[in-house]
Amino acid sequence: MIQVLTSVWALLIGVVLIMLGNGMHSTLIGLRGGFEGFSSAELAIVTSGYFVGFLSGARLTPRLIKRVGHVRVFAALGSFVSAALIAFPLIAEPWAWTILRVLIGFCMSGIYVTAESWLNDSSTNENRGKVLSAYMIAQTLGIIGAQGILTLGDVATSALFIVASILVSVSFAPILLSVSSPPMTEAARPMGLRELFTGSPLSTVGMFLLGGVYAAQGGMSAVYGTQINMTTAEIATFVAMLFAGALVFQYPIGWLSDRMDRRNLIFSTAMVAMGASFIGWMSGGQLWLMMIAAFVGGGMTTPLYALFLAYTNDFLPLEDMPAASGGLVLTFGVGAISGPLVIGWSMEHLGPQSFWLVLAATFAVIAVYALYRMTRREGLPVEETESYVSVLPTASPMAVETASAWAAEQAEAEAEAVAQAEAQADGEAEGTKTAPGKKDG
Template sequence: MFQVLYSVWALLLGIVLIMLGNGMHSTLIGLRGDLEGFSAASLAVVASGYFAGFLSGARLAPVMIRRVGHVRVFAALGSFMSAGLIAFPLVTEPWAWTIFRLLVGFCMSGIYVASESWLNNSATNETRGKVLSAYMIAQTLGLIGAQGLLTLGDAANSALFIGASILVSVSFAPILLSVSPAPAIEVAPPMSIRKLFENSPLGTVGVFVLGGTYAIQLGMGAVFGAQIGLPPAQIALFVAMLFAGALVLQFPIGWLSDRMDRRRLIFGASTIGLVACALGWVAGDGLWPLMAAAFIAGGVTAPLYALLLAYTNDFLSTDEMPAASGGLVFTFGMGAIMGPLLVGWAMESVGPFAFWIVLGVTFAALGLYALYRMTQRPAPAAADTESYLGVLPTASPYTVEAAGVWAAEQTESETDAGAGDE
């Protein structure tokens, strides 16, 4: 494992620094927006702007890389992202923040595509699972650590925005100075939503719903905390709990995924998420019940995404996985754009605790649809299912594709080994 990490340490370090900067910025939007008197609906539009940019970047970044190369795209997107982060306190208007957030989302998506293609190129079939797991952990630790950095400054001034910009600027040094060769990048055209739905209705609908779930947590968690009157340090802790849970729950959910009907597990994890939202709703402003609710609700979200990807791949051939990956990322992005808009409207109409109501509805919808799909067709045989691999919702189509192919190869290897023992 040490040798595997040593070969990609520069990329992992760069990703941690990027996530520190981007994670600070995401929470700062809620903190500073509340201080500026922005409504929940306005901040929801700002949050959706990020995911609209992210979705655009996932589609256009591979084209840009093929035209001018990894290094130029990486450097250009890093410069624009750093500039976007530092521009927020200069023009404190919702329309301007939406544009800046769209720019940051576009750049962040392109950075993911470039860095993840480098990461996958440096891995072999034997090490790809470990490399992708390390990458997921690096991203999550960066997001969690970013919340701690927020306690070092005041959202009312520009210092934290400048700090986030500096972190992103510095993050490119270890990556661009790495001796790793830039790989060729090929991302298959995305599969149509119709064909994706025909292959896996639950995977398609589930990924769309979960896009809203994840975007609500990432984009509106800090807004909720600010509107119920939590101090900045507690808001940062609340957001950190949303991501810390994924580190703890990813392994047990992944372990169960390879040993039972995945639809049952999707239903069970969704039910746990719904119960956590109910706890958050009845907790009021009680600190530790809120933190527990965030830990559990956030903890099941990322594993559910990986679980839905694995379930979808169960009904695809290896040749279909690349196209399906692009379709799933697009579906997730559309849900992510709509999620904050829905919760922002609800918080504006009902109050800040509508955050938990809408979040709970997404978990309930996913769980009920999984329950319905269990009545429509039998579960695939265990020997025909693909291996589970933790993939974060922020993963680019390149990594979703690589993870699917890796899972298929692992399953074939295990099947061949089992046949050889007989």
């Protein structure tokens, strides 16, 4: 692992800095929006704007790169993000913030595509899995660290937005200075919704619902904290717990995923998340209960994303996996646009605690649908399933497609190794049976 980090350390430092800036601004929206008197519904629209831009950026950035090159696109998008972050406190209007969020989402998607392309180009087939894992850990640590930085400033001033802008600007230096050649940036055309649903109804429906959950947890949790009068430090800790849980639970759930029917694991994970959401709803304002609910609920959300990807790949040939991954990312993005709108409306009309009720209801639907799908199709034997790869919802389609293809290749290589070992064992056993006969002759 040390050799892997040595080869991509500069890229990973850049990723951490990017996530520090982006993670700060996501929470700042809820904090500063509450200070400015924005309603839950208005902040929900602002939150959804990011994912509108993110989806657009994922589709258009490869075309821009083909026209003007990686470095120019990377630098231009970074400049727009830095400018947009500084503009938030200057134009404190919901419509302006929505436009800025769309712009940031578009640019961040393009930045991820380019950075992940360079990261993929810097790795080999032998270490690609470890590089992807290191990248996902770097992303999560960046988001968690961003919440700590928020406690060092006053949300009523422009200082924290400026700090976020500086972090994003500085993040480009280690990335641009460490790459030696422009990477390939070819994303597969996403699979159509009908074809995707036919191949894996559970993953298609689950990804849409999970997109709403993830966007609500990351974007509306600070709004919820503001409305129940949490302090800035408490809100920052609350958001950090959502992502800390993902860091802790990703590996054990991934380990289980390769050893049992994934639909059972999807059902169980969704049920645990539903239970955590109910604990948050019944917490009665007790901070420690809400922190536990955030840690467990957030810890289940991210592994579910990777579970749906892995489950879809189980039923597809290798050549269809990139297109299916792109289709699932698109489905997740559409859900991420709608999720904050639903929770924002519910918080506006039913009160802040409906934040937890909507999350619980969504996880319940995922669990029930997983049970239903178990009655409609036989599960695959564990030895025939693809490898689980820890992919975060913050990754671009480029990284998701790369991870899916790598997992499939690893599964095929393992199957071939097992087949060769069995053939060798059979040959040795056959030789043992014939050896006495030769001796007697």
